[in-house]
Amino acid sequence: MCWRSVLCGGVFVIAGKRGQKDDWDIYSFHINSTVTSRYATTVITSRVANRMNESKEIEFHVRIPKNAFISKFRMFIDGQVYDGVVKAKEQAQQQYTEAVSRGESAGLVSSVGRTLEEFKTSVTVAAHKKVTFELTYEELMKRTHGKYELQIHARPMQPVSDFKVDVHIHEEAGISFINVKGDLSTKALANAWVYFYPTVNQQKMCDSCSDQGMNGDLVIVYDVNRDNGLGHIKKSDGYFVHHFAPSDLPRVPxxxxxxxxxxxxxxxxxxxxxxxxxxxxxxxxxxxxxxxxxxxxxxxxxxxxxxxxxxxxxxxxxxxxxxxxxxxxxxxxxxxxxxxxxxxxxxxxxxxxxxxxxxxxxxxxxxxxxxxxxxxxxxxxxxxxxxxxxxxxxxxxxxxxxxxxxxxxxxxxxxxxxxxxxxxxxxxxxxxxxTPLLTDVTMIYVGGTNLTQTNFSQYYNGSEIVVAGEITDNNIETFTPQVVGISVRMDSQYSSRVWAYLTVKQLLDKELQLSGPEKEKVKKEALELSLKYSFVTPLTSMVVTKPPGENTDVLHKPKEGKTPQRWQPPVDQSFSRQYLAPSIHLSGSPIGEYHKHKKTEINEMLHNLYF
Missing domain, CATH: 3.40.50.410 (von Willebrand factor, type A domain)
Incomplete structure (x- = not known):
């Protein structure tokens, strides 16, 4: 199944040789996404068995949001764990080159689509053996048009007996509304759990999929409560993250x-x-x-x-x-x-x-x-x-x-x-x-250091300013935030990763603008942070460790090219009107569960255009 976000979910495909549908069996497929204060961590886990009497190559193919960083990839084979390791591009390339010189085929197929990037690797699985793939990626969700949009996108390409999708949203400020491509909504909640556990038969009810499994998008849209003051500041382990999104200001002409x-x-x-x-x-x-x-x-x-x-x-x-x-x-x-x-x-x-x-x-x-x-x-x-x-x-x-x-x-x-x-x-x-609401915005943090971007030319209605940094000497008592801006009325573990994510993104933007020694200095800072937090960025690659004798792959984060391979949407993303929709639980209580036979509402929810 495919689904759609600012956590633009990944496409996950595992495939053997074309035309050999019974070579392998995906017997378990789980996606678990946790959003904490707008920072999303998504783990895709797939368990595959080779049912044949000979070894087969199994391919792992995943699409992730362009703004996300892969932070972990691992394979479990015969009780052994093989971890991908994030390295500087030069080191990763050297390991790749050495594998090729030994006569081993190695490579990565990646392309740039509208909001997704593709990563691919493969491994040979012995007869009647199993392999588990586990990929983790992270992204700070961006607020647009007054909401966050979480997209989950997956295509196992065959019905799976154990298919589960769980999305947990934790917001200290409380959730002001949440929709799952339908009319579900609620007020003043702190937590939400959206789950989707389709049976094998339900996975075959896709209009165009039949025995090929599911193909569609699940979109979760929500926003948080806002006090229209300084916004929400989360402090943790010597770091802070400040979300600022006032909405009660008059528009600026x-x-x-x-x-x-x-x-x-x-x-x-x-x-x-x-x-x-x-x-x-x-x-x-x-x-x-x-x-x-x-x-x-x-x-x-x-x-x-x-x-x-x-x-x-x-x-x-x-x-x-x-x-x-x-x-x-x-x-x-x-x-x-x-x-x-x-x-x-x-x-x-x-x-x-x-x-x-x-x-x-x-x-x-x-x-x-x-x-x-x-x-x-x-x-x-x-x-x-x-x-x-x-x-x-x-x-x-x-x-x-x-x-x-x-x-x-x-x-x-x-x-x-x-x-x-x-x-x-x-x-x-x-x-x-x-709709600009503020101009010349400056975020000031007395008692803060190592700050991400703090100056913004304009703040627009429906968007959000996010600043992260360290609290000097971890002294919360002396930490004081201020926001200075111009409006028509006037002349305001988690935290460290958000800070690192924002800092790397902003350093990469800055590096693009510079040249000479300054460019190299900024590039070095971004590389050091990428390696420290194991982010696959344009400066790093992930070397996929495999069993002895297996191909070595290097997973890069592709850049926007001049003429990249164009991503094409699936031919048909519609679902059967008899399809069972996801359920949503808020603050531990189930609400608004769809009925299996509410054909029109279900079809509207699952029949989703591709971005």
Whole structure:
């Protein structure tokens, strides 16, 4: 079965040779995910038996969230435990090379999908023997649109007699609501347990699976209670984690400029989807917002030279402009972004938040084409005054270039996937930044040290700021948090791993922006932390230890490539309307259990589009 999150669950597949369905038997398949204060640790355990009279190669194939770090992998064979070991990439590569030089085949197949990464290894299992695979990965869940979304995704590819999924959510602040792709909800709870134990027959009721087992997504959506003050601070073993997400603040009016690539490569579906998304976005602008539209190919085209108010007359005119966008010509990203930055710099409004959004699908081909020069020009033009968000359309775009430029300007880069819902992806991203509540946010911790990022250009409604650090001398008495920001009203064991996770992620972002000795220094810090906490990151790999004579695999965390293999969703993710749904227990009490024959509700819950 497949399921869907900000803990975007993994796909887990074990397979022998194609066409030999009876070579192996997955007799137990368990997924256990524990979320503690928004930090998710997921363990996937599968037990496989070789029922044949000869040795068979069994493959372990797992998809995990892109933002997750694998922290443990082990195999149990004949009473022996074989652990994967996280090493620096160079050391891991050396071990891999030595295995190849001995004539042993070794390798990893990995690809980049929309939200998942793939890891693969295999082991030979003797006749009538068993092997247990156990994978652990960790991720800090990100709050978007006012909720956390936990995705569980699994495809055993055959019915399993012992199939169990357990998700335990522990939140000290209490759970304000929780849904399992249906109408289940509750108030003011501290703990939740969602379980799914389908029988073999139920696993065969998937519309398109028959004897091939299950294929679908289970999505758990929840949020926590909030006091709208300083937020929730968890202290443990000399560390702290601070979750800050006030929602009772008035929105800050925004100034937003959309810079749209209309070069020849955007022709067809991409430009149609861009137009559709722009219509949705323009409809969502508030009347106290100001906005601008720039399209570009080898030339720059302004709808208006200056920002204008989002009143009905201007919005109608902007929609007419958007409907006439035509793909043609080359790509001058440098001049387009400089023009967008100029418009925002020329229209500074007290008590407002400015945002620059770029949508492109290719490399710069005219004007300034040197990537470092473009990044330098844009950084000087923005000068830290507002964030730049870069949306890369498709797989041909130079995503590393966009990512670095966004990070240098307090923004993020996203890849927009060219499929039937690309316009919804664009609209969904915009909605994440559509309602700023605070600008120039600084998190101050008297008595805190080794802090993760503490300065944020803007805080958006429905999101969350997370800061972690150490408490100086473990003295809680002297530890005092403060939050300083600007709104329209004014001028606020677990802990150590969250701190390490955030620190490594932020060091990797920083390393991307630097060069020379500074880059090496930051890279070294990130590597040391990755090794200390056994995280598989872009700087480390996991060497999979196997029985003597077995192939040696090195599991890498892939980076966004220029033209990676595209992940394709399963052909059919729908479930039979007679399917048994998961049950949910909150604070130890069962509530809202679905009935087996409530066909419509069950189908809505399990028939889930792929992201």
């Amino acid at each position: 925004k100034n937003v400029v959309f810079v749209i690539d209309q070069s020849g490569s955007m022709r067809g579906r991409k430009i149609l989807q861009t137009r559709t998304a722009l219509f949705h976005i323009l409809n969502d602008l508030a009347e106290d917002d100001y906005f601008g539209l720039i399209t570009f190919d080898g030339n720059i085209f302004h709808w208006k030279r200056e920002l204008v108010q989002a009143n009905s007359k201007n919005l109608e005119s902007a929609k007419n402009f958007a409907s006439n966008i035509q793909a043609r010509g080359s790509t001058d990203i440098n001049q387009a972004l400089l023009q967008g930055a100029r418009m925002l710099n020329d229209h500074r409004r007290e008590g407002s938040a400015s945002i620059l959004i770029l949508l492109t699908d290719g490399d710069p081909t005219s004007g300034v084409t040197n990537l470092e020069n473009i990044q330098s020009n844009v950084r000087q033009a923005i000068a830290g005054k507002f964030p730049l968000y870069c949306l890369g359309f498709g797989f041909d775009v130079n995503f590393n270039f966009l990512e670095k430029m966004s990070l240098q300007n307090n923004g993020v880069a996203r890849r927009i996937y060219e499929d039937s819902d690309a316009d919804l992806q664009l609209k969904g991203f915009y909605e994440e930044v559509a």
